[in-house]
Amino acid sequence: MRHSIVALVLSAAVTVGALAMERPAQAETLVKIGIVQATSGGSAALYGTMQKNAAELAIDEVNASGTLGDIKLVGIHQDDGGDRGQSVNIFQRLINQEKVSVILGPTLTTAAFAADPIAQKAEVPVIASSNTAPGVTAMGDYIFRTSPPESMVFPGVLAYVKKKSAPKTAAQIYGIDDALMKAAYGVHKKALDAEGITIVATETFQKGDVDYSAQLTKIKAANPDIIVIGGLAEETANIVRQARQLGIAPSTRILGANASISTKLAELAGPAAEGFTVGSSWFIQYDNPRNKAFVEAYRKKYGSDPDTFAAQAYTSVYIFADAVKRAGGVSDPKKLRDALAATKDLDSNVGPFSFDANREPVIAPKVLIVKDGKFTLATD
Amino acid sequence: MTAAAAQFLASYSNIIDLCLLNALVAYGLYLALSANMFSLATGGFMALGAYCSVYLTMEMSQPFALAVLAGAVLGAAAATLIGLPVLRLRGDYFMLATFAFTEVIRVVALNWDDLTGGALGIVNIPRDTQTWHLALALVVVIYLVHTLRGSYLGRAIAAIKQDDVVAQTMGVDVFTVRLSLFVASGFICGAAGALAAHLNYFVGPGDFGLVRSVDALSYPILGGVNALAGPLVGAVFTTILPEALRFSSQLREILLGALVLAVVLYLPDGALSVLKPRRRAGNSGGGKATAAAPRVSP
Incomplete structure (x- = not known):
């Protein structure tokens, strides 16, 4: 009987603790970025963790650079565990409660099909960096991706x-x-x-x-x-x-x-x-000053090499920051969306980056061949 | 105040929907468990209900209500077909057979591209399922289960749960009772699959695999199979927990596991059994709980 009470009290305490953790409203110059990436739950976590890391790295860099003036980006990461139901829960809360200006993610395409319509309806832009299946951006004009489809x-x-x-x-x-x-x-x-x-x-x-x-x-x-x-x-x-x-x-x-x-x-x-x-669209030795800076900063902060999805998540943040600058803030979601859609030849770590009319990425594809155990750019 | 309520609903409506949906599935499983049938067929039944209903609403332009009913009937029909041969098997073998059923449905869904879209799944499904649909279905199911528990059939089921050989000698038709319960379970899971498919715009074969079946089994077991509210409590607890533990980020999975373990270890008859000793104080029926205690005390 005592054990039972302990168990129940424990669960109750944890639940109450969770409810008490809700964040208070923030000052106006903060722009919230929802990062929905799986950091638990099987193989999705492999891709999710790197994208989360890269996005947070880029947010720190943008804030430190001061290019956005008095606007400060705040990343709010939420783990969906690769589970679609949780992705939808998170989207609803990020949009309605945290009032995020953009959502980066989700990790899996299946989650995108369930969760993105919510963002589309609420007119909150979504930028995916690891959804490569066809039909993702066709869900609506607020859905973008930096991951080129096959x-x-x-x-x-x-x-x-x-x-x-x-x-x-x-x-x-x-x-x-x-x-x-x-x-x-x-x-x-x-x-x-x-x-x-x-x-x-x-x-x-x-x-x-x-x-x-x-x-x-x-x-x-x-x-x-x-x-x-x-x-x-x-x-x-x-x-x-x-x-x-x-x-x-x-x-x-x-x-x-x-x-x-x-x-x-x-x-x-x-x-x-x-x-x-x-x-x-990207490989680690890609010879571009922005990419070299990215790889070096990522290694320094996390002690490991970034992958393609991480590179694309990093690009997403810079695309968003650039759009915020051109739209003059995030107060008008339509203007922000249009600014995102108008992204053209942005100097990024994957090379010059643009969105096409369907909000798909336009990146020069690179042909890679394994040579001496390493991916190298096909030269001829 | 209403603005705050509206914001709460907008932020958490999906969690509420999932709680209701999972509770519905939990009662489907409760029916099977009440006669000692550890069924892993839930995923298969839900997949049948989901694909059948989506086909009807999207390809045949049939009304949503009809699609859900058809999904439920298909679930029940599948339960009949596999129940007839499989219910001869007991315990582990029954579990294996139902697992095989779920797996077969998953593999068929992966390969039948024209109907299911294969691994790509089906997108842009109309969001027809409303919260009140789920709530209504749940209330009806709980009422039926409540009525069942008080009836002659309910007592027959309780007897089978205790010892099916004795029940048989007492004149209970064990096979028919089990089959009926399994079919009812298939019906509810089929309906739940149809409702689930129209909730989140998308279905894929991965949604209804073994994980789904095991999750569904854990709801009534965690909540308690002896109390009417057990499956509801188990389903709501399991659905809310991952969200409630969100503040702990990396620790979330560990905490989740620890809490479930705590319930299983200290409340072997389910979370609701904390209420039981008081009701049964001095009764011989408390024997199971007290017998379990020495096993776990350090």
Whole structure:
């Protein structure tokens, strides 16, 4: 009985404590930025934590630089645990209670489909930095993203490969139970068809698979000129390694999806990763003064290397700050939205950045090839 | 004052909706648990209800009420189909079979692109579910469960829970009672799936997997399966807790786990069992609670 009371009192105390923590209203010069990124809850946290870190870094830098005059940016991070229900809860509270001027995130596309309509209705701009599935910005004119969808990156990669080796046939392998990879598969297929490359084999895998020999044996039998993988970093690394182990010759070039770019890939795949080709808006050695400053500051503050999503989250904050400056504050949400939409050739860490008419990012895509265990820019 | 109330509602309406929805699911599970059926089929039933109702509202332009009803009926039909062979299995085997059902539905949803959109899911679903729909459904279900508990059938179910062999000897048709409860559970979960699908603009196969089934099972168990309000308390507690613990950021998951563990360890009959000793003082029925105490005391 005493134990029961202890348990109940404990839960009650925690709940009351939480309610008492609500923040009081702030002064007028503060501009609140909601950061909705998963920092717990499985693999989403891998991407979410880095984006949160990068966004907070950028907010500190903007405040320190004084470019916004007496406006001070305040980041309010909330963890949705990769759970859609929580993302909606957070959006509602950030918009109605915290009165944020913009929301950066959410981490997952599925969360975006559930939560973004709330922001759209309330006329609060959303800038996503890791949603790459199609249809995200189509939800409304307040929804932006700095993460280029696969369709903006892959055709450039394929054009490069075509120029280099003129492939006639291709095999595709992709993750069937992942929204991102399924979308990537569609994009890859369309691009291959457009280039007149015949698809001779299509194979699938599921999250958590580690042995791809059955699929790769079939692909080997079809003898394609190139292999296109729609998978995340870990899966792609395994597929690349096993493909070479099964005797698929290095002359058969392997192409990956944007989302597979990670230093981990080269590590996991080892020497088999040599020649692996992929397209991206950003990579860590990207030679640009703003990018060098970003990478250095990120390393200094967090002691690790940023990834592509982190770079894009960092860009988001600078885009917002620039729009606030041009709109002369955040009091008029329409004006702020229009200023965001008008972003053109902003000097950013991913290169000159613009939004197109559909609020999709316009960034020069870069073709990267693994060389000596590192992603390097394709030079010719 | 009304402005403050309006702001509160705007800020927290989704949490309220989720509490009601999860409570509804919890009662669906409560029915199964009341006859010792640890069902992991919840995710499967909800997926059927969700996809069926979304197809009806979006592709066939049918009214929302009809879509929810169809989702519920489909859930009930699936429960009948899997209940007939599977209810012969007991304990672990029943659990495995229901888990397999949920998994099969998930994999079918992943591969049936035309109907479900595959892994990409279905977007832009009309937001037809209103808070009062959920509240009404919950009230009706609670009333039915309350009536059931007082009826002859309710006593038969209680007897099965204690010992189904004895119940059988006393003339209770154990198989039929179990099947009816399982079908009712499928009906409620199917309806809940339909309501859930029209709440957040989006459904995907990942929404209704094993995690959903285990969560649903934990609501009535945490709240207590012996009290009428148990599932409600369990569902509301589990839904609000992650939000209430938000101030602790990184510690959130640890606190969440610790609180759930505290309830399971110190209140083995569910959170509502704190009320029980007083009611049952000196009664022989208190035996279970006292028997559990020495096991956990250090």
